[in-house]
Amino acid sequence: MDVEQVIEELYGLRPEEFTAARDAYVAEARKEGDTDAVKAVSGLRRPTTAAWVSNLFVRERRSDVDRLLALGETLREAHRTLDPAKMREASGQRHKVVAALAREAAGPARDAGQPVSDAVLHDVEQIFHAVLASSDIAEQWATGRLVKAPAVPVGFGEVVPEVAVPRSESAKPSKPAKSPKPAAKHASTAEAERRERARTEAEAAAAEARARDEALHAAEEERSSAQAEVVAADESVTELERQLKEAEQAKRAARDAAAEAEKAAKEAGRAARDAHRAADRARSKLERSAD
Known part of the structure; x- marks a missing residue:
């Protein structure tokens, strides 16, 4: 059995088709007595919907893939050299490019008959952010065989503030800004708090969705393993x-x-x-x- 070809085929299937196809290949390898193939294929994990959407994007949109990889190299180089100008420019591109490419990634998935929810789209964006942050993740992602969304390194991609003007270049102190009127200040604070609460709730909902997705993924893996054991036992009995x-x-x-x-x-x-x-x-x- 050509294990590499089997893996390539499996990670091109829709998530709900993955487990049955994998188990069929495991049964075939076991019948052929190919223990190495049995071990390699049975250990493959079903990708989450977001990972599959990302994998399909890698397979079908190579020009966009190269664009994201190039941006990742620029961002990582800017962080290594601590170049404020490059970091501001690359960080500004980062969010726009990631959001745009995530929407693009949903297209092939929907064409293949796979619905893409907002939670899935959010996880696809997280995958793209992780690709930009880590060369190792980028290399793995470019194979089109991700299993789940990797974590984005903490602190990566934050926009660097402008460098403060030295005191010697500012002989005359600027006039103090007028304090905003109490009502306007209160309204501004309330709006900021509302936005922060909304952002926190959105992040919590997305985290809960990812946790549920992971739980579903783990349950399906356990079910798949149990089914594989049943198949093996049936074959032994036969x-x-x-x-x-x-x-x-x-x-x-x-x-x-x-x-x-x-x-x-x-x-x-x-x-x-x-x-x-x-x-x-x-x-x-x-x-x-x-x-």
């Missing part, structure tokens, strides 16, 4: 039944052969006795003739 049937057939054949041999022995015994009697009569006749 093989033992076949061996038992062959042994019973061999036993019957041996009994038949033994019966035939016993019959032949009896006939040979009778023939030998008849021959001895005939020999005795001939000898007696000969003796009488001699007298």
Whole structure:
């Protein structure tokens, strides 16, 4: 079995098709006695919907994939060199590009008949952010075989503030800004708090969705493993039944052969006795003739 080809095929299937196809290949490899293939294929994990959407995007939109990989190299280089200008420019591109590419990624998935919810789209964006943050994740992502959304390194991609003007370049202190009117200040604070609460609730809902998705994924993996064990047990029972049937057939054949041999022995015994009697009569006749 060509394991590499099997893996490539499996991660191109829709998530709900993955487990059955994988188990079928495991059964085929087990029947062929290919233990290495059994181990490699049975260990493959079903991708989450977001990971599958991302994998499909990698397979079908290579130009966009190259664009994201190039932006990731620019961002990581800016962080390594701590170049404020490059970091501001790359960070500004980052959110726009990720949001746009996530929407683009939903297109092929929907064309393939897979619905893409807002929660899934959010996880696709997280995958793209992680790709930008880590060269290792980018390399793994580019294979089109992700299983779930990787975590984005903390603090990566934050926009760097403008460098403060040195005090010597600002001889005259600027006039203090007028304090906003109490009502306007209160309204602004309330709006900011409302936005913060909305953002917190959205993040909590997205986290809950991801947790549920992970729980579903784990349950499906357990079910898949159990089904694979059932298949293996069924195959063992079938093989033992076949061996038992062959042994019973061999036993019957041996009994038949033994019966035939016993019959032949009896006939040979009778023939030998008849021959001895005939020999005795001939000898007696000969003796009488001699007298």
